[in-house]
Amino acid sequence: SKTLKIAALAGDGIGPEVMREAIKVLRAVEKKFALTINITEAPVGWAGIDAAGKALPDATLKLCKESDCILFGSVGLPDRDPTIPKEERPERAALLRLRKEFSLFANLRPVKLPKELSHACPLAKERQGTGIDILVVRELTGGMYFGQPKKTEQISAGASKATILRAIDTMVYTTPEIERIAHVAFKTARLRRKKVTSIDKANVLENGVLWRDVVTTVAKEYPDVQLEHMFVDNGAMQLVLKPTQFDVMLCENMFGDILSDEAAALGGSLGMLPSASLGSAGSTGQFGFYEPAGGTAPDIAGKNLANPIAQILSTALMLRYTFNLNDAALAIENAVGKVISDGLRTGDIFSASETNARKVGTTEMGDAIAAAI
Amino acid sequence: SKTLKIAALAGDGIGPEVMREAIKVLRAVEKKFALTINITEAPVGWAGIDAAGKALPDATLKLCKESDCILFGSVGLPDRDPTIPKEERPERAALLRLRKEFSLFANLRPVKLPKELSHACPLAKERQGTGIDILVVRELTGGMYFGQPKKTEQISAGASKATILRAIDTMVYTTPEIERIAHVAFKTARLRRKKVTSIDKANVLENGVLWRDVVTTVAKEYPDVQLEHMFVDNGAMQLVLKPTQFDVMLCENMFGDILSDEAAALGGSLGMLPSASLGSAGSTGQFGFYEPAGGTAPDIAGKNLANPIAQILSTALMLRYTFNLNDAALAIENAVGKVISDGLRTGDIFSASETNARKVGTTEMGDAIAAAI
Ligand SMILES: CC(C)[C@H](C(=O)O)[C@@H](O)C(=O)O
Ligand SMILES: CC(C)[C@H](C(=O)O)[C@@H](O)C(=O)O
Numbered sequence: 002s003k004t005l006k007i008a009a010l011a012g013d014g015i016g017p018e019v020m021r022e023a024i025k026v027l028r029a030v031e032k033k034f035a036l037t038i039n040i041t042e043a044p045v046g047w048a049g050i051d052a053a054g055k056a057l058p059d060a061t062l063k064l065c066k067e068s069d070c071i072l073f074g075s076v077g078l079p080d081r082d083p084t085i086p087k088e089e090r091p092e093r094a095a096l097l098r099l100r101k102e103f104s105l106f107a108n109l110r111p112v113k114l115p116k117e118l119s120h121a122c123p124l125a126k127e128r129q130g131t132g133i134d135i136l137v138v139r140e141l142t143g144g145m146y147f148g149q150p151k152k153t154e155q156i157s158a159g160a161s162k163a164t165i166l167r168a169i170d171t172m173v174y175t176t177p178e179i180e181r182i183a184h185v186a187f188k189t190a191r192l193r194r195k196k197v198t199s200i201d202k203a204n205v206l207e208n209g210v211l212w213r214d215v216v217t218t219v220a221k222e223y224p225d226v227q228l229e230h231m232f233v234d235n236g237a238m239q240l241v242l243k244p245t246q247f248d249v250m251l252c253e254n255m256f257g258d259i260l261s262d263e264a265a266a267l268g269g270s271l272g273m274l275p276s277a278s279l280g281s282a283g284s285t286g287q288f289g290f291y292e293p294a295g296g297t298a299p300d301i302a303g304k305n306l307a308n309p310i311a312q313i314l315s316t317a318l319m320l321r322y323t324f325n326l327n328d329a330a331l332a333i334e335n336a337v338g339k340v341i342s343d344g345l346r347t348g349d350i351f352s353a354s355e356t357n358a359r360k361v362g363t364t365e366m367g368d369a370i371a372a373a374i
Numbered sequence: 375s376k377t378l379k380i381a382a383l384a385g386d387g388i389g390p391e392v393m394r395e396a397i398k399v400l401r402a403v404e405k406k407f408a409l410t411i412n413i414t415e416a417p418v419g420w421a422g423i424d425a426a427g428k429a430l431p432d433a434t435l436k437l438c439k440e441s442d443c444i445l446f447g448s449v450g451l452p453d454r455d456p457t458i459p460k461e462e463r464p465e466r467a468a469l470l471r472l473r474k475e476f477s478l479f480a481n482l483r484p485v486k487l488p489k490e491l492s493h494a495c496p497l498a499k500e501r502q503g504t505g506i507d508i509l510v511v512r513e514l515t516g517g518m519y520f521g522q523p524k525k526t527e528q529i530s531a532g533a534s535k536a537t538i539l540r541a542i543d544t545m546v547y548t549t550p551e552i553e554r555i556a557h558v559a560f561k562t563a564r565l566r567r568k569k570v571t572s573i574d575k576a577n578v579l580e581n582g583v584l585w586r587d588v589v590t591t592v593a594k595e596y597p598d599v600q601l602e603h604m605f606v607d608n609g610a611m612q613l614v615l616k617p618t619q620f621d622v623m624l625c626e627n628m629f630g631d632i633l634s635d636e637a638a639a640l641g642g643s644l645g646m647l648p649s650a651s652l653g654s655a656g657s658t659g660q661f662g663f664y665e666p667a668g669g670t671a672p673d674i675a676g677k678n679l680a681n682p683i684a685q686i687l688s689t690a691l692m693l694r695y696t697f698n699l700n701d702a703a704l705a706i707e708n709a710v711g712k713v714i715s716d717g718l719r720t721g722d723i724f725s726a727s728e729t730n731a732r733k734v735g736t737t738e739m740g741d742a743i744a745a746a747i
Pocket of ligand 2: 204205234465469631
């Protein structure tokens with residue numbers, strides 16, 4: 002069978018230590034399913050700047066291009082050198098650059114609160130209903146993230162001679178960009194509870210009106226899927242008031258950034274949530290970028306405190322979407338489910354009120370999941 | 375003493391019935407404080423379209439210009455005539471138009487969960503701490519709401535001859551626009567717990583970088599106020615995870631729209647939350663626009679079910695900010711506090727689990743508050 006070629010970019014903060022556990026679990030999967038997995042690690046983010054002077058070193062980018070997919074940790078350390086130009090900072094120079102370079106337009110962010118972790122959800126029990134299970138489908142290569150013009154300029158200073166600056170960002174979407182992400186939303190909804198809530202701001206934005214029109218048209222190809230439109234401000238409110246009403250939430254880039262983080266807060270812990278960023282489907286699976294929902298968490302980095310589950314579940318999405326290895330993906334997801342129901346908890350999901358819970362560190366959690374494969 | 379001239383624009387949906395109760399309460403205040411209040415009502419929104427063919431009839435705008443302030447209900451009915459051009463719909467043609475016309479750049483949205491309504495808050499009890507008490511200060515006349523270009527255009531259709539549209543919205547802020555709203559945030563923070571959390575997306579937007587720079591500079595004039603910066607996605611998450619960390623949240627227009635609705639969800643009910651939109655301070659108080667946080671709620675309109683408290687508390691903000699009548703404002707706020715602790719509840723804040731609660735309608739709630747003045 003073919004070799005799976007994975008570029009593993011751990012990045013900064015807790016990135017390296019959660020990546021270590023994810024690779025441990027991947028090796029267990031490799032053995033169990035008799036796969037050949039070729040994992041090559043390379044620096045990115047501040048680690049890239051330190052190693053090769055760039056957040057995305059040329060060698061790292063080359064490796065990504067030669068691989069089937071990217072398993073990503075996280076990048077960005079708010080306290081590192083504030084004088085470095087914004088275009089060269091890890092967020093823009095590595096993360097946004099990779100999204101654009103590989104046309105990763107479809108970002109899937111599942112939020113699922115395991116019933117054992119109900120206590121970790123900030124909502125009152127009765128709001129959790131029979132369980133929160135939301136998939137945010139976020140457009141990832143358009144909108145205000147990349148639209149031009151995007152600049153800061155000096156404008157006429159007036160009589161007072163004070164320097165006045167004007168910042169401009171541009172939100173742009175075209176019909177085909179909205180169509181392709183809408184198809185992703187409707188297709189994934191078919192594998193779930195068959196409901197799409199499309200988020201926009203059609204009462205204010207030109208983009209909102211176009212978004213709503215195009216999504217409505219695409220929906221006609223999926224008569225079995227229920228479509229609902231919701232203004233983004235109401236969406237932010239409804240997520241808190243009644244999250245169980247949502248199945249798939251379809252969002253443009255910036256709204257998806259905001260609402261997926263809000264939804265993630267309902268999932269008990271960011272440390273549990275994986276994500277997948279996909280390009281167009283090729284014939285043999287698709288190139289993908291897999292990363293945990295949380296950030297670099299510098300405050301707990303290097304202390305064996307981070308929850309590695311988000312990174313581990315990201316490898317499951319990788320096996321499923323890029324390599325079409327659904328059994329292997331399920332093996333990982335089931336192993337995670339098992340250790341959770343066995344009561345293993347990193348600090349972020351631990352509650353003293355749980356009688357059978359046992360607090361563990363990053364490596365112990367990774368070991369247990371690898372053992373459960 | 376001088377006559378208070380108020381333009382009362384009730385608008386659509388539940389607007390007229392909650393406005394009626396607010397006026398009832400204002401008349402009680404007029405008597406108690408020996409004021410002379412001149413209230414003139416005029417149509418706006420679909421009511422304006424029905425009465426005079428425009429969401430903001432000329433006569434209504436003229437009345438507003440001749441008044442000291444606008445007491446606003448709400449506008450917009452999603453199910454009314456979808457063929458009317460978007461520029462003529464109530465949201466853009468009345469609400470956004472009035473904001474621009476009167477340069478109402480500072481939108482104050484207080485969210486306070488009364489301890490008696492803890493059950494109405496969607497968060498688990500332990501997340502509510504000793505009480506949620508947040509003031510969202512939202513910039514209201516800049517950003518993506520008004521930035522140019524703002525248009526939808528047809529772009530070259532390619533070989534397939536399909537029509538491809540491109541929508542463009544522009545986010546623009548200048549130094550002085552950010553400065554003036556930052557001053558509002560720091561000044562109001564001084565009257566509260568002296569903390570400002572400034573929301574931006576400085577890791578992606580040019581506007582975010584400028585926003586952060588300008589706010590940091592303005593903060594130097596308020597050394598007694600603590601300033602913290604937070605990315606908008608993290609803000610959306612932190613509001614759910616730990617709302618008690620926030621005092622004043624300072625936001626640009628679109629982020630403020632989203633986060634203030636999310637914060638409102640934590641306040642128990644939209645039906646409880648007033649808002650004030652202010653222009654520049656003049657010598658005798660300032661022109662202001664006062665409206666409830668909730669919308670037209672067409673599903674419950676005309677059924678005596680709506681909670682009038684948000685509209686009533688909006689009149690308190692009006693008395694405070696436009697007329698400098700703090701005692702009269704407090705009288706209203708205390709009267710509302712009294713009927714809540716007496717157990718009166720409209721449907722949105724009623725819970726069968728409260729032993730002393732009594733479910734009442736819109737008019738009964740208004741009567742009780744007026745009586746308590
Ligand atoms: C780090 C930042 C650029 C990024 C984004 O805004 O997309 C992050 O918040 C995310 O959601 O992946
Ligand atoms: C109705 C709409 C235009 C408005 C806005 O987006 O500002 C509303 O959501 C609000 O927050 O006042």
